[in-house]
Amino acid sequence: MKHGLYSAATKLFAVAAFAAWLPQTALADTVTPPDVPDNIKVETGNKAFLVGHAFGTQNYICLPSATGFAFSLFTPEATLLDDDDGQIITHYFSPTPNPDEKGAIRATWQHSRDSSLFFGTALQSSTDAKFVEQGAIPWVLLGRSAVRDGPTGGDVLANTTFVQRVNTHGGVAPSTGCATSADVGKKAFVPYTADYFFYKSTGAGAD
Numbered sequence: 001m002k003h004g005l006y007s008a009a010t011k012l013f014a015v016a017a018f019a020a021w022l023p024q025t026a027l028a029d030t031v032t033p034p035d036v037p038d039n040i041k042v043e044t045g046n047k048a049f050l051v052g053h054a055f056g057t058q059n060y061i062c063l064p065s066a067t068g069f070a071f072s073l074f075t076p077e078a079t080l081l082d083d084d085d086g087q088i089i090t091h092y093f094s095p096t097p098n099p100d101e102k103g104a105i106r107a108t109w110q111h112s113r114d115s116s117l118f119f120g121t122a123l124q125s126s127t128d129a130k131f132v133e134q135g136a137i138p139w140v141l142l143g144r145s146a147v148r149d150g151p152t153g154g155d156v157l158a159n160t161t162f163v164q165r166v167n168t169h170g171g172v173a174p175s176t177g178c179a180t181s182a183d184v185g186k187k188a189f190v191p192y193t194a195d196y197f198f199y200k201s202t203g204a205g206a207d
Contacts, residue, residue, distance in 0.1 A: 034166045034197060037126040040141035042162045042199050050156070050198040052080025052089045052109075057189040058137060058171040062178035069180065071173040071188060076107070080196060087112050089157070091196070094119070098146040106145045109163070109196070114154020118198070119145040120163050137171035137192060139164070162199040169193045 031048040042048075056078025060071035080089035090110045095103040096119045106119040120142030127138050142165070147158040171192025177183060 031197070033199075034164065034195070035131075036139060036164060036166060037128045037131055039124045040126050040139055040164060042141065042164065045201060045203055046161050046199040047202050048197050049159075049200050050088075052082065052196045052198075054078040054080045054091060054192075054194045054196055056091065056192065058173075058192050060173045060188045060190065062183045062186040062188075064181075064184065069178050069183060071178045073173070076192075077189075078192075078194075080109070089196075096145045097148060101145060104145075107142060107163075109157055109160075109198075111150065111154065111156045114152070114156055115150035116154045116157040117146075117148040117150075118157040118160040118163065119147070121145045131166075133169055135170070135172060136168040137165075137194075139166045139168060157198070159200045160198050161201050164197045164199075165194050166197065167193075167195040 031051050033042070033048040056076060058073060059075050059077060061074050062069055063072045065072075075093040076091055078091040079087055080091060082088050089112060092108055092110075093105050094108040096106040098104075098119065106121060109118045109120070110116070121144075123141045123143045125138040125140045126132060132139055142163045144161055147160060149155050149158050169192060171190050171194075173190065174188045177186060177188065
């Protein structure tokens with residue numbers, strides 16, 4: 001009887017040790033894509049490989065607009081955590097290295113360990129009340145503008161094809177405080193949370 005118990009315990013230890021040894025990218029293949037509105041679904045031929053839980057701010061500045069004055073987003077500042085609350089990615093805006101876009105400002109994600117980068121272009125967004133919480137920023141689908149390996153060849157994010165921003169909370173621009181020329185330049189840092197799902201190709205030659 002003892003032999004059976006020791007055998008079972010040994011097997012469990014071996015499985016746990018093997019799981020701990022597996023590279024992050026191997027474990028990441030178990031990521032389940034979220035349920036989303038149809039217009040921000042990722043096209044067939046891509047699979048979710050990484051998810052990050054974001055905590056940060058959506059940063060706005062008051063500027064003149066076509067109707068007077070309005071807060072305009074100038075960058076997010078967020079840290080993405082894994083399921084164990086470890087930092088994995090930093091999120092912000094920066095100029096794309098894609099020469100065809102001539103330095104356009106794009107949503108950017110930088111991996112915390114290998115410094116690989118993904119630059120995303122917003123393709124579609126949704127405020128569908130069946131999914132998006134009232135008073136929260138929209139859910140968004142972003143396609144690849146550019147990617148870049150880290151300085152030592154790290155490529156966790158360099159294989160990314162699409163990113164979804166989902167499960168948003170907060171982050172909406174203030175409804176007051178930007179009404180006159182005296183307000184121009186005023187900034188507002190609005191807390192938000194969200195989940196970001198990263199996808200890569202499942203086609204021939206994909207990692």
